[in-house]
Amino acid sequence: MSDLAYQKCLSPDCAATYSVDEPLTGCPKCGALLDVTYDWDRLPVPKSLREIEARWGRRNEPLEFSGVWRFRQLLPFAPDNKIVTIGEGQTILQDARSVAAYAGMNPGKLFLQHEGLNPSGSFKDNGMTAAMTHAHMTGAKHAACASTGNTSASLAIYASSTRQFKVIVFVGSGKIAYGKLSQALDYGAHTLQIQGDFDDAMLQVQAVCKESKIYLCNSLNPFRLEGQKAIIFRILESLRWEVPDWIVVPGGNLGNSSSFGKALLELKQLGLIPRLPRLAIINAQGANTLYQLYEEHGLRWNGGRFDQPLIDKFYVELEASGAKADTLATAIQINRPVNLTKALRSLDACDGVVREVTDQEILDAKAQVGAGGFGCEPASAASVAGTKRLRAEGVIAPSDRVVCILTGHQLKDPDATVGYHSGHDPKLQQMLHAHGVHAMPYANAPLGVPNQLDQILKAIRDSGR
DSSP states (O other): OOSSEEEEESOTTTOOEEETTSOOSSOTTTOOOEEEEEOGGGSOOOSSGGGGGGGGGGTTSHHHHSTTGGGGGGSOOSOGGGOOOSSOOOOEEEEOHHHHHHHTOOTTOEEEEEGGGSTTSBTHHHHHHHHHHHHHHTTOOEEEEEESSHHHHHHHHHHHHHOOOEEEEEEETTOSOHHHHHHHHHTTOEEEEESSOHHHHHHHHHHHHHHHTOEEOSTTSHHHHHHHHHHHHHHHHHTTTOOOSEEEEEOSSOHHHHHHHHHHHHHHHTTSSSSOOEEEEEEETTBOHHHIIIIISOOOOGGGOOOHHHHHHHHHHHHHHTOOOOOSOGGGOOSSOTTHHHHHHHHHHTTOEEEEEOHHHHHHHHHHHHHTTOOOOHHHHHHHHHHHHHHHHTSSOTTSOEEEEEOBOGGGSHHHHHHHHHOOOHHHHHHHHHTTOOOOTTOOOOOOOOSOHHHHHHHHHHTTO
16 A cells, blocks of 8 residues: 555544545445545645646646646645646636626635536546546546536536546436436437436445446546646635635535545645635525535534435435425536535534525526626526525635635526526427526516517617617
């Protein structure tokens, strides 16, 4: 076992360690989640985060061009010759003044981190490059994932771009946006639609991977989360290495919130940042497991000795009721988040809060993000809707500096966008109404005009443009 990088059980009562050469998704001894852990005292870490900026000057080199691997001193589990990259992480942090006004924030205090600008159109590429790198290290030739859409698209694009892996993706029947399904199909992934939802697909892909020795690429995989730490590094880089007051992130399988907490704890441990920001995780109301457990039932990290019987009881009651996750924000339509316990650690470290928002709030916020110049998929807008709610509660101050994570591109789920703005398609309107979206206060509906120049000019004048 390498004594510089290894896998470690999250349970303080077990704390077993394993080589990074082993493709594990849980502790073989106790079943708890695993962390990728480093002996930082013996690794060549940067003396300051500004040292990393010099790498961008060598962006003609693939590893320095990558918005993940130019930070590889902060996720040093792989030798350079094993790294799998397709140029991920070329994302931006936008000072979103119109969105700040919508959320009740002061000008220049709300920023949007646009992870939809990754090659597959979502934040998943940050983690997939690390998972594929680890798969390459272990000699894997087949990989699989369960997905609400974005994970399957990301895994498929890495497989098709590198030609190193054959992949199988599991999706729930009728629970995936066509914009995402089209990517998995176009990139050549072998796609299985399970008669069930994401949670059903997640159970099946774990069983298949265990039985067939296939490399699992969901965020149970600790190396996936190592790559997602780079989102935090890029946010800090964009803010000239100053720590924001808040990071607000949508909560689905809770991989981002888990990896963010780990990244921030490590940066603080290494003396590279002076303090931790606060963390807000935002559930959709129709998929609000973390909100219920954390805010309503008082579940806490408790030094790693969290109340497992409370979690088990919650899931038993959920199963007995037959409740399924149901939200237009399909990317976070998950009832059984696999990284629940790691998210508890992040909330504990970052003095965090959890909120739920309705689909109406999500689509209204989404319209405001789009009007500000960059579109996003519905799940992304949960971060803005959550910021607006926390601002109204007085939890976030108008002068706080807030970063909202936009997890996926607008074209991932165009039906919700067209349905909100156009108001003409009965099927799309029915879909919105079924999820409690009845008002479209920020709709930008197309206007039908006769094919006559004078009528077109009149319509333009009447619109005030």
